[in-house]
Amino acid sequence: MFLYFSNKRNRGFVALTAVLLLSAVILFIITSLSMQVLDEAEVSLAHEQSNKANYLAEACAEYVLLKLSNDSSYDVDDELTLDDETCSYVIDGEYPDKIIRVTSVVGDHSYTAEMEIEISTTTPSVTIESFNRNADF
Numbered sequence: 001m002f003l004y005f006s007n008k009r010n011r012g013f014v015a016l017t018a019v020l021l022l023s024a025v026i027l028f029i030i031t032s033l034s035m036q037v038l039d040e041a042e043v044s045l046a047h048e049q050s051n052k053a054n055y056l057a058e059a060c061a062e063y064v065l066l067k068l069s070n071d072s073s074y075d076v077d078d079e080l081t082l083d084d085e086t087c088s089y090v091i092d093g094e095y096p097d098k099i100i101r102v103t104s105v106v107g108d109h110s111y112t113a114e115m116e117i118e119i120s121t122t123t124p125s126v127t128i129e130s131f132n133r134n135a136d137f
Helices: 002-072
Strands: 077-082 085-092 097-106 112-122 125-132
Touching: 002 077, 002 085, 002 097, 002 112, 002 125
Parallel strands: none
Antiparallel strands: 077 085, 085 097, 097 112, 112 125
């Protein structure tokens, strides 16, 4: 009877060890998948905010181009706020040739978009000579 009892104890120990090892493997897999999902969420957010910075800079540039098409002497450096995000623009140059520099910063991680547009103005039209999305000024 002692052998039977001892053999039963060994089977219980083996079963318990197997369950613990299997639990550890499953926990490792779940943790790995969770980390991967979090990384993908961060990349997705970065992509979204980068796009938002680009769209904001384009909207700001369009605003300045509209102002210049209405008044070719418009020469105000200012900021524009859309949806609680702000872009700034600087207008350099003399009539009829001007350079517009636009910068927008979006999000907690400060995603930045910069544009430089060279134009010739003759009221009521504006001719874009060059448009650089990734300007470094």
